[in-house]
Amino acid sequence: xxxxxxxxxxxxxxVTIFFSCKTLKPIAPESTAVEIxxxxxxxxxxDVPVSADMKSYIxxxxxxxxxxxxxxxxxxxxxxxxxxxxxxxxxxxGSNNIVNLKFTGSYGIAASYCAKCGNLxxxxxxxxxxxxxxxxxxxxxxxxxxxxxxxSTISVLPNYHLxxxxxxxxxxxxxxxxxxxxxxIDVTDRLVGYLKGPLNNLGGQVDTKIAAFSLKPMFxxxxxxxxxxxxxxxxxxxNINPQSVCLSSFSLNGSVLNFSVGLTAKPVVTLVSAQQPAxxxxxxxxxxxxxxxxxxxxxLENYDHLTSVVSQQVAGxxxxxxxxxxxVQSVKIYGIGSKIAMMVEFSGTASGVxxxxxxxxxxxxxxxxxxxxxxxxxxxxAWMLKTAKWMFNGAITEAIKKRSMYNxxxxxxxxxxxxESQMSRTxxxxxxxxxxxxxxxxxxxxxxAEKLIVRTLSTGQIKVKMKM
Numbered sequence: 001x002x003x004x005x006x007x008x009x010x011x012x013x014x015v016t017i018f019f020s021c022k023t024l025k026p027i028a029p030e031s032t033a034v035e036i037x038x039x040x041x042x043x044x045x046x047d048v049p050v051s052a053d054m055k056s057y058i059x060x061x062x063x064x065x066x067x068x069x070x071x072x073x074x075x076x077x078x079x080x081x082x083x084x085x086x087x088x089x090x091x092x093x094g095s096n097n098i099v100n101l102k103f104t105g106s107y108g109i110a111a112s113y114c115a116k117c118g119n120l121x122x123x124x125x126x127x128x129x130x131x132x133x134x135x136x137x138x139x140x141x142x143x144x145x146x147x148x149x150x151x152s153t154i155s156v157l158p159n160y161h162l163x164x165x166x167x168x169x170x171x172x173x174x175x176x177x178x179x180x181x182x183x184x185i186d187v188t189d190r191l192v193g194y195l196k197g198p199l200n201n202l203g204g205q206v207d208t209k210i211a212a213f214s215l216k217p218m219f220x221x222x223x224x225x226x227x228x229x230x231x232x233x234x235x236x237x238x239n240i241n242p243q244s245v246c247l248s249s250f251s252l253n254g255s256v257l258n259f260s261v262g263l264t265a266k267p268v269v270t271l272v273s274a275q276q277p278a279x280x281x282x283x284x285x286x287x288x289x290x291x292x293x294x295x296x297x298x299x300l301e302n303y304d305h306l307t308s309v310v311s312q313q314v315a316g317x318x319x320x321x322x323x324x325x326x327x328v329q330s331v332k333i334y335g336i337g338s339k340i341a342m343m344v345e346f347s348g349t350a351s352g353v354x355x356x357x358x359x360x361x362x363x364x365x366x367x368x369x370x371x372x373x374x375x376x377x378x379x380x381x382a383w384m385l386k387t388a389k390w391m392f393n394g395a396i397t398e399a400i401k402k403r404s405m406y407n408x409x410x411x412x413x414x415x416x417x418x419x420e421s422q423m424s425r426t427x428x429x430x431x432x433x434x435x436x437x438x439x440x441x442x443x444x445x446x447x448x449a450e451k452l453i454v455r456t457l458s459t460g461q462i463k464v465k466m467k468m
Contacts, residue, residue, distance in 0.1 A: 024350055024351070024352030024353065024354060024383060024384070024387065024388055024391075025352050025353055025383075026353070026354065026355060026377070026379045026380045026382070026383035026384075027379045028341070028343065028355055028379075029336050029341050029355055029357060029377045029378075029379060030336065031334075031335065031336040031337060031449045032336065032337035033337065034337040034338045034446075034447075034448075036446045036448070036453060037446075039268065039296045039298065039455070040296075041266050041267060041268055041295065041296055042294050042296075043243070043264055043265070043266055044264070044265050044266070044267055044292075044293040044294050044295060045262065045263075045264055045288070045292075045293075046262070046263040046264075046265055046292065046293045046462055047260050047261075047262055047289060047292060047461070048222075048260060048261040048262075048263060048462050048463070049258065049259075049260050049463050050258070050259055050260065050261055051256055051257070051258050052218075052256070052257045052258075052259075053255060053256050053257075054092070054099070054252075054255045054256070054257050055092060055255035058090060058092050058099070058101070058255060059089075059090075060209065061205070061206045061209035061210065062089060062090050062206075064205060064209060065202045065205045065206070066202075067086060067087050068084065068085065068086045068087075069084070069085040069086075069195065069198050070082075070083065070084045070085070071083060071194060075114075075117075076114060076117035076125035076126065076127060077114050077115075077116065077117030077125075077127070078113070078114065078117075079111060079112075079113055079182060079185055079187070079190065080111065080112045080113070080114070081109055081110065081111045081112075081187070081190070081191070081194075082109070082110050083107060083108065083109040083110075083191055083194070084107065084108050084138075085105050085106070085107045085146075085195060086105065086106045086107075086143075087103045087104070087105045087106075087148065088103045088104045088105070088106075089103060090102065090103050091103060092254065092255045093254060094252030094253070094254065094255070095251070095252055095253070096249075096250070096251055096252065097153060097154050097155065097249055097250035097251065097252065098151055098152070098153055098154075098252065099151070099152040099153075099154060099164075099252055100149065100150070100151060100152075101149070101150040101151075101152060101166075101206070102147070102148065102149045102150070103148055104145055104146070104147055104148070104175070105145065105146040105147075105148055105172075105195075106137075106143035106144070106145055106146075107137055107143060107144050107145075107146055107191065108135070108136065108137030108138035108141070108143050108144065109135065109136050109137065109138065109178055109180075109187060109188075109191055110133075110134075110135040110138055111133070111134055111135070111180055111182070111187045112131050112132060112133040112134075113131065113132045113133075113182035113183065113185070114127035114128075114129065114131050115129050115132075115183070116128045116129050132182055134180045134187075136178030136179075136180055136187070137176075137178065144174065144175075144176040144177070144178055145174070145175040145176050146172055146173065146174045146175060146176075146192075146195075147172070147173045147174075147175055148168070148172050148199060149168070149169060149170060149173075150166050150167065150168055150169065150203050150206070151166070151167055151169040152164045152165065152166040152203075152206060152207075152210070153165045153166075154210070154250055154252075154257075155250075156215060156247055156250075156284070158283055158284050159214075159216070160214050160215040160216035160219055160284065161211060161212075161213070161214045161215070161216075162210050162211065162213050162214070162215065163210070163211060164206070164207050164210040164211070165207065166203035166204070166206045166207050166210075167200075167203060168196065168199055168200060168203060171192070172192050172195060172196070172199065174188050174192070178191075215247075216281070219245065219261075219281055220281050222261065223242060223245065223279075223281040224278075226240045226242045226263065226265070227240070227241075227242060227276070227278055227279060228275075229273060229274070229275040229276070230422070230423070230425075231422075232418075232419060232422040232423060236270050236272075236297075236298065237270050237272065237273050237274060238267065238268075238423070239267065239268045239270070239274060239275070239276050240265050240267050241265055241266045241267060241268060241276055242263050242264070242265045242279075243263075243264040243265055243266060244263070244264045244282055244285050245261060245262065245263055245281065245282060245284060245285065246261070246262040246284055246285045246286060246287040246288065247259060247260075247261060247262070247284055247287055248260040248261075248262065248287045248289070249287075260287075260289070262287050262288060262289070265293070267293065267295040292438070292459060292460055292461040292462070293458075293459065293460060293461075293462065294457065294458070294459050295457070295458050296443070296455060296456065296457055296458075297419070297440075297455075297456045297457075297458055298453050298454070298455050298456075299411075299415050299453075299454040299455075299456055300451045300452070300453060300454070301411060301451060301452045301454055302450075302451050302452075303332075303333050303334050303335065303450075303451065303452070306333050306369075306406055306452065307331065307332050307333045309406050310331055310333060310342075310403075310404050310405075310406060311330050311331045311332075313403040313404070313405070314328050314331050314344075314400055314403045314404060315328055315329060315330050315331070316328065317399055317400070317403060318348070319395050319396050319399045321390055321391065321393045321395055321396065322390050322393075324348065324349035324350075324390050324391075325348030325349045326346055326348045326349070326350075326391065326396055327346060327347050327348045328344060328345075328346055328399075328400065329345040329346055329347055330344075330345045331343065331344050331345070331400075331404075334449070335447035335448050335449050335450070335451075335452070336357065336447070336449075337447070338359070338446075338447065339357050339358060339359050339360075339447060340357070340358060340359075340360060340371065340447050341355055341356070341357050341377065342355065342356040342357070342358070342371075342374070342400070342404065343355055344356060344400065349390075350388050350391070354376065354377075354380045354384075354391070355376070355377040355379065355380045356374050356375060356376060356377060356380075356397065356400065357374070357375065357376075357377050358371030358372070358373050358374035358375065358401075358404075359371065359372075359373050360445040360447060360452065361445075362408070362442050362444075362445055364441065364442070366407075367407055367408045367409045367412065367442075368405050368406070368407055368408070369405065369406040369407075369408055369445065370401075370404065370405045370406075371401060371404055372401070374397055374400065374401040374404060375397055376392070376397065408442060408454075411454075412440050412442070412456075415440060415456070416437040416440050416458075419435070419437055419440075419458065420435050420436060420437050420460075423435040423462075433462055433463065434462070434463045435460060435461070435462050435463075436460050436461050436463075437458055437459070437460040438459050438460050438461065439457075439458070439459045439460075440456050440457075440458045441456060441457045441458075442454055442455070442456050443455050443456060443457050
């Protein structure tokens with residue numbers, strides 16, 4: 001049978017129409033540049049608990065004062081004495097802003113008493129009656145003991161120097177008394193009176209040492225560390241931008257001084273380095289307790305991971321439409337401005353590629369990322385209407401939309417660990433920070449051509465340990 005030219009032309013046309021219905025390849029949607037809104041950071045109030053071990057410092061103060069006292073007074077009349085007093089090292093305890101310093105003193109005393117003194121035969125003052133003598137804790141006798149205690153109230157001045165007021169409290173308490181009484185004079189009580197002068201001087205020397213100690217170098221270092229820019233893994237660059245500093249009252253536990261440094265700050269995380277100009281440590285301001293930090297962070301999620309998760313959930317799904325089969329083979333997701341595009345490879349009655357577009361939407365209750373407005377792209381829609389009108393059906397988009405979800409729970413948990421790990425670090429001068437992220441909430445999701453920008457609000461605490 002011979003075909004005429006007209007019949008051959010008609011046949012080729014039908015074949016072309018047939019294969020065009022079988023293979024669908026519309027033009028991919030184009031990406032448009034969209035400006036992502038800039039982060040406006042709230043002022044964070046960061047409470048930084050600080051532990052500072054005062055033991056070495058108290059030891060330095062202790063080493064600056066003598067460990068042994070002695071005196072010798074030999075008047076003609078009345079009580080004559082000589083004594084030695086040796087102290088043990090300080091035992092340091094404390095609570096709140098009170099440091100308790102305690103030690104045990106060993107003492108010995110030799111005393112004599114002249115009831116009446118006069119000038120006898122022009123030979124100068126002499127005792128006119130027999131002299132009564134006694135000794136205690138000296139010679140072959142073991143030393144007697146006395147308990148000495150101080151209370152030192154510590155505060156901080158606006159110039160970051162410590163201030164203390166150290167007093168004997170309670171009064172020195174003999175553990176072993178010397179039972180020597182001359183007339184109405186108790187020699188042990190008189191010795192306590194003699195010792196109060198040098199012991200008060202010892203307390204004054206402790207105050208002098210404390211007053212010479214400044215917290216400013218420590219705060220300068222802390223301020224410098226907080227003012228530097230830090231690379232936070234894949235998150236970007238963190239600038240804490242401290243604004244002011246204040247100091248709480250002290251609380252002492254043994255020799256460890258605990259207090260809180262209050263910082264107001266405007267933390268900023270940027271995708272590119274944006275080191276802020278250095279600022280000087282400001283004067284101390286009034287302390288107000290804070291609950292930690294609040295910071296907006298832009299985290300990045302790549303489309304490859306999102307594609308892998310969604311493709312596993314969507315691939316293999318089949319839809320029947322008016323006697324035709326539509327089977328999803330794979331999907332690929334990428335950004336096109338404020339929306340995402342989903343390239344769907346399919347087979348069945350026809351085969352090829354279609355493109356869907358939708359807006360990423362996040363459910364804070366379920367942590368699910370979905371695309372509730374997912375629909376055919378305009379180019380895909382136009383191609384369908386020309387070559388495969390049966391595919392222009394809501395059943396197809398509904399089937400894909402139903403399974404195109406991504407649970408962000410693991411992403412949130414991994415991001416919290418990553419931020420905690422990157423922000424917890426050891427600085428200079430033995431300063432170490434531990435960062436705990438208590439909550440990381442996704443606030444908004446912005447598609448870009450390369451990645452999804454996930455804007456989060458993080459709340460947490462910073463704990464700093466340092467030694468003075």
